[in-house]
Amino acid sequence: MMVPAGLELAPMRWWHLPEVAVLDGEAFGAERWAPEAFWSELAQRPLRHYVVVLDAGQVVGDAGASLPDTPGGEAFVQTVAVAASHRRRGVASVMVASLLAAAVGAGAGSVGLEVRADDPGAHLLYRRAGFRGVGRRRGYYQPSGADALVMVTDDPAGGLVLLGGPPVAAGVPS
Ligand SMILES: CC(C)(COP(=O)(O)OP(=O)(O)OC[C@H]1O[C@@H](n2cnc3c(N)ncnc32)[C@H](O)[C@@H]1OP(=O)(O)O)[C@@H](O)C(=O)NCCC(=O)NCCS
Numbered sequence: 526m527m528v529p530a531g532l533e534l535a536p537m538r539w540w541h542l543p544e545v546a547v548l549d550g551e552a553f554g555a556e557r558w559a560p561e562a563f564w565s566e567l568a569q570r571p572l573r574h575y576v577v578v579l580d581a582g583q584v585v586g587d588a589g590a591s592l593p594d595t596p597g598g599e600a601f602v603q604t605v606a607v608a609a610s611h612r613r614r615g616v617a618s619v620m621v622a623s624l625l626a627a628a629v630g631a632g633a634g635s636v637g638l639e640v641r642a643d644d645p646g647a648h649l650l651y652r653r654a655g656f657r658g659v660g661r662r663r664g665y666y667q668p669s670g671a672d673a674l675v676m677v678t679d680d681p682a683g684g685l686v687l688l689g690g691p692p693v694a695a696g697v698p699s
Pocket residue numbers: 552553603604605606607608611612613614615616617618619639640641644645646647649650651653
């Protein structure tokens with residue numbers, strides 16, 4: 526699928542982390558990650574795949590997944606966040622396509638995630654990528670006490686097709 530016009534999809538690097546922390550706070554409020562969590566995630570590459578979307582060099586989206594270390598294992602979407610100013614333009618979708626492409630590349634047999642049960646817009650985002658709801662974790666998010674919907678796809682390659690294939694910017698796969 527095409528990266529939205531004027532935006533850039535790039536691997537997340539340490540120098541993005543101050544802006545990622547601001548975006549994470551905007552998207553998740555009190556349930557944001559501690560900034561060190563992103564450092565820890567990046568330190569676990571290549572068993573992690575983290576990306577940002579940039580607008581004129583500024584971080585407007587971030588997403589990441591853990592990848593299995595053996596073929597057939599499960600990948601897991603750890604986080605997806607888009608700046609309020611840039612929503613409904615396909616930014617999350619292109620990042621999810623990148624996560625699915627990485628999962629397929631790692632030979633993942635399935636991809637899981639947890640999402641707030643009270644966020645139907647996010648559920649739709651993931652359904653459009655082939656995920657289905659498989660369970661609920663009560664009070665998973667703290668301090669809000671919101672439930673999590675557990676979603677999974679057993680066909681990450683099919684989900685990638687649903688999204689229009691791996692991200693493409695100016696004709697170059699990324
Ligand atoms: C959920 C979130 C990541 C979506 O980002 P986005 O870049 O706006 O998503 P996209 O533009 O790729 O949306 C793809 C599709 O998902 C659905 N969708 C996304 N947000 C939606 C919303 N608020 N209401 C209804 N449908 C929505 C739509 O079907 C949309 O397609 P459309 O715009 O053609 O109708 C963003 O709103 C966000 O960061 N929210 C706060 C953090 C969060 O909830 N993260 C997800 C859990 S980890």
